[in-house]
Amino acid sequence: MLSPLGLTLSLILPSMRIFFTYFAVLCASVFGTTILPGEDLKVGFIYVGPKDDYGYNQAHAEGAATLAKLPGLKLEEEANVPETVAVEQTMKNMIVEDGLKVLFPTSFGYYDPHILKVAKQFPDVQFFHCGGFYVEGKHPKNVGTYFGYIDEAQYIAGIVAGLTTKTNKLGFVAAKPIGQVLRNVNSFTLGARSVNPKATVQVNFTGDWSLPVKEAEATNGLIDQGADVITCHVDSPKVVIQTAESRGAFSSGYHASQAAIAPKGYLTGAEWDWKNVYKAYIADVQAGKSLQAGAIPHTFRGGLKEGFVRLSPFGPAVSEQAKAAADKAKAQFMAGSMVIYKGELKDNTGKVVVPAGAEWKQQDPQLEKMNWLVEGVIGSPKG
Amino acid sequence: MALKIPSPLTPAPPAEQVPESGRPTVAARTYLTPEGWAHLESLLIPLGAIVISLLVFGIFCACLGANPLAVYGSIYRAAFGSWYAFQNTLLRAAPLMLCSLCTAIPFRLGLIVIGNEGALVVGGLCATLLGLQLPTAAPLAAQVAMAAAGMAAGGLWIAAVGALRQFRGVNETISSLLLNYVAIALLNQAINTWIRDPESINKASSFALTDEQMLPTLGGTNLHPGILFGLVACVLMWFLVQKTTFGFQIRAVGGNVRAARLAGLPVARITLVTCFLAGIWPGLAGMVEVAAVHGRANESLNAWYGNSGILVAFLARHNPLGCVLISILLGGLIESGGILQRSHHLPDATVLVFQGFVFLAILFSESLHGQGQWFGKFGWGRRGRRNG
Numbered sequence: 001m002l003s004p005l006g007l008t009l010s011l012i013l014p015s016m017r018i019f020f021t022y023f024a025v026l027c028a029s030v031f032g033t034t035i036l037p038g039e040d041l042k043v044g045f046i047y048v049g050p051k052d053d054y055g056y057n058q059a060h061a062e063g064a065a066t067l068a069k070l071p072g073l074k075l076e077e078e079a080n081v082p083e084t085v086a087v088e089q090t091m092k093n094m095i096v097e098d099g100l101k102v103l104f105p106t107s108f109g110y111y112d113p114h115i116l117k118v119a120k121q122f123p124d125v126q127f128f129h130c131g132g133f134y135v136e137g138k139h140p141k142n143v144g145t146y147f148g149y150i151d152e153a154q155y156i157a158g159i160v161a162g163l164t165t166k167t168n169k170l171g172f173v174a175a176k177p178i179g180q181v182l183r184n185v186n187s188f189t190l191g192a193r194s195v196n197p198k199a200t201v202q203v204n205f206t207g208d209w210s211l212p213v214k215e216a217e218a219t220n221g222l223i224d225q226g227a228d229v230i231t232c233h234v235d236s237p238k239v240v241i242q243t244a245e246s247r248g249a250f251s252s253g254y255h256a257s258q259a260a261i262a263p264k265g266y267l268t269g270a271e272w273d274w275k276n277v278y279k280a281y282i283a284d285v286q287a288g289k290s291l292q293a294g295a296i297p298h299t300f301r302g303g304l305k306e307g308f309v310r311l312s313p314f315g316p317a318v319s320e321q322a323k324a325a326a327d328k329a330k331a332q333f334m335a336g337s338m339v340i341y342k343g344e345l346k347d348n349t350g351k352v353v354v355p356a357g358a359e360w361k362q363q364d365p366q367l368e369k370m371n372w373l374v375e376g377v378i379g380s381p382k383g
Numbered sequence: 384m385a386l387k388i389p390s391p392l393t394p395a396p397p398a399e400q401v402p403e404s405g406r407p408t409v410a411a412r413t414y415l416t417p418e419g420w421a422h423l424e425s426l427l428i429p430l431g432a433i434v435i436s437l438l439v440f441g442i443f444c445a446c447l448g449a450n451p452l453a454v455y456g457s458i459y460r461a462a463f464g465s466w467y468a469f470q471n472t473l474l475r476a477a478p479l480m481l482c483s484l485c486t487a488i489p490f491r492l493g494l495i496v497i498g499n500e501g502a503l504v505v506g507g508l509c510a511t512l513l514g515l516q517l518p519t520a521a522p523l524a525a526q527v528a529m530a531a532a533g534m535a536a537g538g539l540w541i542a543a544v545g546a547l548r549q550f551r552g553v554n555e556t557i558s559s560l561l562l563n564y565v566a567i568a569l570l571n572q573a574i575n576t577w578i579r580d581p582e583s584i585n586k587a588s589s590f591a592l593t594d595e596q597m598l599p600t601l602g603g604t605n606l607h608p609g610i611l612f613g614l615v616a617c618v619l620m621w622f623l624v625q626k627t628t629f630g631f632q633i634r635a636v637g638g639n640v641r642a643a644r645l646a647g648l649p650v651a652r653i654t655l656v657t658c659f660l661a662g663i664w665p666g667l668a669g670m671v672e673v674a675a676v677h678g679r680a681n682e683s684l685n686a687w688y689g690n691s692g693i694l695v696a697f698l699a700r701h702n703p704l705g706c707v708l709i710s711i712l713l714g715g716l717i718e719s720g721g722i723l724q725r726s727h728h729l730p731d732a733t734v735l736v737f738q739g740f741v742f743l744a745i746l747f748s749e750s751l752h753g754q755g756q757w758f759g760k761f762g763w764g765r766r767g768r769r770n771g
Binding site: 050051076077078079080081082083084085086088089090092093094096097098108109113131133176178179180368369 | 461467471474475584585586587605672676677678679681683686717718720721722724725731732
């Protein structure tokens with residue numbers, strides 16, 4: 001092995017040296033990055049896609065942007081970081097090169113194994129991750145996870161959709177048939193059918209988180225089949241909402257507000273409201289609390305009431321009746337008296353999934369393992 | 384399977400005329416100039432291309448309100464400026480080196496194979512499948528078995544492309560492209576059903592390998608063995624193609640398949656073996672991804688390393704040693720993408736723009752090789768001289 005290795009090196013090194021020297025000459029005249037005062041708290045955000053995707057990443061970037069305005073805080077961001085060794089290196093670069101002590105890697109796939117691996121190497125850095133499941137005793141102490149019950153907002157969006165539709169057919173463009181997505185489809189359907197028992201929801205799975213062409217096809221297909229309100233659960237709802245608007249259909253947004261791209265048909269939308277979560281975390285960190293000491297909880301969850309999620313402001317097409325019904329449901333969520341999944345509830349094959357009298361509250365682990373579609377949904381939970 | 388390949392003994396047609404078969408021709412124009420000029424040319428042209436792309440990129444940065452010199456400095460520091468930075472670059476380069484061979488080797492045979500991504504995915508999948516069967520085996524034995532499984536799977540995957548070409552006349556570029564989709568579908572099927580860990584609720588994944596099965600980092604560094612595999616693979620393949628009888632046979636088939644047949648070379652066997660040898664490296668890259676990075680198989684295996692490998696192979700002019708250099712350059716560029724966002728507040732697509740400039744400049748500069756009267760035709764592969 002040694003001689004071919006030596007051979008490569010002897011062949012590579014001369015050209016590499018020229019390459020290096022060339023760069024070194026260029027860099028010789030340059031040294032101008034700003035050195036920051038050491039007292040600022042530096043916080044890093046990592047996104048899996050672009051920050052202006054009208055979707056998942058934009059929701060996080062908007063939350064992060066509110067932090068940038070806080071005194072004594074310096075924000076560092078990196079977008080389009082894939083869920084590979086790339087995110088491990090981005091985290092390490094932020095820690096080693098820029099001296100960050102608080103990181104928010106926001107994509108689900110960053111958690112296992114990447115955050116868990118890097119967190120072990122840097123026990124004094126705190127990692128806050130969106131959507132992961134923290135396992136006490138198994139995962140490093142400097143890791144915490146947060147997530148919101150966005151299906152509460154989907155339930156209310158369903159009420160608005162159910163009272164707006166003329167055809168009683170609603171369309172749902174979904175990425176993958178996983179628990180989180182099925183839960184949104186079911187909550188949206190239950191909301192719609194709570195005010196309009198004739199409403200049905202046709203769900204169309206595209207198979208992946210970001211497939212703009214398929215998303216447009218799915219939206220057109222749903223509208224062709226008679227659906228007049230379209231909503232979705234994909235990484236960037238931009239294409240779905242735009243297509244629905246151009247076809248003259250109503251739309252209900254997801255992740256962030258898409259009202260700007262559908263001024264006529266946009267009804268409302270289920271949005272993340274991460275600024276409250278981020279401000280709470282930063283206040284804790286600035287007060288000297290830490291995950292390691294157990295002063296910040298490792299699992300942080302909430303819904304409408306806790307300010308993790310919100311609804312987009314109602315669009316011009318929403319009737320007074322729909323607004324009133326939506327506000328009523330919202331008040332129940334805010335009071336903590338609303339339970340979406342209560343018996344008796346059947347799936348769309350007629351099987352009873354929530355027995356009569358049972359109430360599955362938001363923290364119920366059975367909700368996270370959801371693998372069925374509720375009565376009123378047209379589609380298969382297998383995709 | 385009639386292949387119209389010009390004989391290497393007659394002058395090749397001008398570069399603009401692509402032969403009907405799609406097989407690349409071997410430029411046979413030669414100049415009786417000192418080799419020194421040729422060496423200089425093969426160094427000066429790519430360097431000149433990089434300088435030009437840097438200048439254009441500097442204008443781009445200035446338009447976005449960043450100081451171009453400071454940006455150059457940051458790219459250098461993030462990619463090559465320290466041992467820490469260079470390790471990161473090497474980590475990024477490792478899968479690219481392995482994957483680029485999948486295009487570079489069959490090219491010498493006259494085949495354009497772009498099934499790198501598929502070979503990586505099946506390699507990673509098969510390594511996982513085997514690893515999950517061996518939870519109690521000795522770690523080293525399990526690792527060797529997984530590597531062998533990944534290599535065999537990747538090799539057979541690309542050998543299938545060669546077989547389709549050889550025996551059924553199916554265009555290898557199309558078949559390898561389509562096999563990528565088959566491989567990804569196979570991976571999705573496996574991680575969603577056969578080997579799905581029920582704990583992986585929101586991101587379908589296989590069961591995890593044990594900690595002992597994971598590849599260790601190379602002593603005292605952040606590097607995983609993938610970088611070593613990449614270097615060794617590129618050197619081995621360079622040696623095979625340039626210095627062995629079998630390599631000569633490959634080049635003979637690539638030069639003129641009819642002449643090779645007339646000379647009694649077993650073309651079918653050479654094609655299949657070469658394709659197998661090309662496929663084992665992305666297969667190994669898949670095994671490294673599973674056993675050094677992810678610890679399980681999931682859709683993150685399909686991270687475009689294979690497709691980037693195609694680019695690397697073409698930029699390296701299908702020379703395995705060139706693949707090492709270009710992989711490191713590309714790895715460095717990707718690695719520097721973060722600092723452009725963090726320190727200069729440039730958009731996340733900036734590094735892609737830079738890559739685009741660099742690669743366009745290098746590809747355009749290809750047409751300059753051998754153009755000057757005082758420039759000898761040399762090329763990294765030394766193909767011109769061999770035929771002269």
